[in-house]
Amino acid sequence: MTEADILLKGSDDTLLVVEVKERQVSAAEIPEQIEWWRQRLPKAQRTIFALVDLSMITFYELPADMTDTQPKLLFSASMLETLSVYDPDLLNKLTAEPRGFMFGYYLEGLVKAWLADVLHGWRGDVAPHRADFLHANLITAFQHSYPERRAALPA
Secondary structure, X not given: OOEEEEEEEOOOOEEEEEEEOOOOOOOOHHHHHHHHHHHHOXXXXXXXXXXXXXXXXXXEEEOOOOOOOOOEEEEEEEHHHHHOOOOOOHHHHHHOOOOXXXXXXXXXXXXXXXXXXXXXXXXXXXXXXXXXXXXXXXXXXXOOOOOEEEEEOOO
């Protein structure tokens, strides 16, 4: 069974799968990551794949038929600028050596909090990159969803 680090299931058969890496992913690795997930994801009306590493958060829309067609880049943002809103000490935690085995879970938790904030506005002010989510029509797709951590992919 394949698990997503973070998974959101939208009301209109939209799926958002988030892969969180505890390291920086090279540009050459990104197509490999997308292809790995493309082979494992169930067919959905709309599938969004997000890759979070130590420098960037990047959202892609995968083709509905899961063909070899290139995924569409929806938006990309600085991981540090985006998530430090939820932990002002994030830079120190990123540069600490060693980070420890719990850092990946911590980073997943920050991403989950950010996604929940973008979709549901729990902090009261505008979440970072909410406008990008609106532009990509992701708010409407996931307005009744909540991010799940370590979730099994639907069949």
